[in-house]
Amino acid sequence: MTYQNPLDISSPQIAITGLGAIAAGGSSAVELWRNLAAGVVRCGPVPEYLFRTILNFPVFAAPQNCLSERARALLAETCPEFRAESVSRTILLAVTAAAEALDQAGIGATGLRQLRVGIALGTTVGCTFHNEEYYIAWRDNLAPDLAPVHYYLGGNVAAALHRLLGTSGPALVVTNACASGTDAIGIGRNWLAAGQCDLVIAGGADELSRVAYNGFASLMLADTVACRPFSHDRQGLNLGEGAGVLVMERQDSAVTRGGKILGRVRGYGSAADAHHPTAPHPEGRGLKTALAQALGEAGSEQIVLVNAHGTGTKANDQAETAALASALPEANAAAIVSTKGFTGHTLGAAGGLEAIFTLLALRDGFTPGTVGCSELDQGFAVRPLLQSEGRSLSGRLGLSQSLAFGGGNAVLILEAAS
Secondary structure: OOOOOOOOOOOOOEEEEEEEEEEOOEOOHHHHHHHHHHOOOOOEOOOOOOOOOOOOOOEEOOOOOOOOHHHHHHHHHHOOOOOHHHOOHHHHHHHHHHHHHHHHHOOOHHHHHOOEEEEEEEOOOOOOOOOHHHHHHHHOOOOOOOHHHHHHHOOOHHHHHHHHHOOEOOEEEEOOHHHHHHHHHHHHHHHHHOOOOOEEEEEEEEOOOHHHHHHHHHOOOEOOOOOOOOEOOOOOEOEEOEEEEEEEEEHHHHHHHOOOOOEEEEEEEEEEOOOOOOOOOOOOHHHHHHHHHHHHHHOOOOEEEEEOOOOOOHHHHHHHHHHHHHHOOOOOOOEEEOOHHHHOEOHHHHHHHHHHHHHHHHHHOEEOOOOOOOOEOOOOOOOOOOOOOOEEOOOOEEEEEEEOHHHEEEEEEEEEOO
């Protein structure tokens, strides 16, 4: 089927030259992909290095020391005075992912300073929900230490990354709930297409927060065991944390400097249905609009992989599969998976991580099945893959989509380079 392209930004081509990630399943994109294929699940009680809780909803926590040696080495060049304790955990996660992506792209500290660098990162809460003790003390007319205030004022993750890397260019933090990371990549793609910068670091980062944790529990959306997206017995989601970052360039620029092209961003769509503060529209109306936009840019080539939002909540999985059946004619022929049974729901980081998994699957020509899903809900209009149903992929195009609270929806179409 041929889709009408609503945006005339198909030229120049936007290439992906670097991938970086950290989450519960591993401290790099390479490690994460290996453990996803192996079905590794690192889901457990909230570790005390994050926060204390009496609730029993497990989470997918990243390692306590989340600043990689690669990131430390880069910061030693770009920001010698850096101290890890001076920034939030969200920023540390973002730096680790960005350092890996830049390393793979072959761009070091010297090269960064010579470029106009755009940084677009999605997050939901960042460090801004870790100030409860300060506000309680302030309310009680005490004189609390001002460190939480400084954390808050320095919590803009995109501006912080510019500061730490010594770069300059457009900076944007997207806070569109769970679609934030996907939207950030789409926005970064648009910056490059419009010539606003030479290189973009885009994706998402989010640390686990006690307020967010309690919020999902109060909405009765959290499961007491590891989540099971698309499964007939699914009972909700588990929160996770991490970061997923892409380095993107105009393809002609990447070729000129000798960079290796891993893939391309072929389409991006974003739309809202504003159906409910937390639940998606039952028919996925906003998602269908976002899908149409992205497919219109990508053209008529068949989609062979769909990395679904797949949270494991009843409402999301039902609405998402309904939208796919309606908007994507080849949906039943595509491999449909969710990776949240491996990472948990990393909120603002989810879009970045899932875009990376989509591209790596396309490059390998194989996708693992949906971790945690052993028996499908029979009410879906399309059929996602069970955990046991890994599948070979014969095409180059994959789709990664995110559904957010408030009715926000974002879709990326990615192409693996040959």
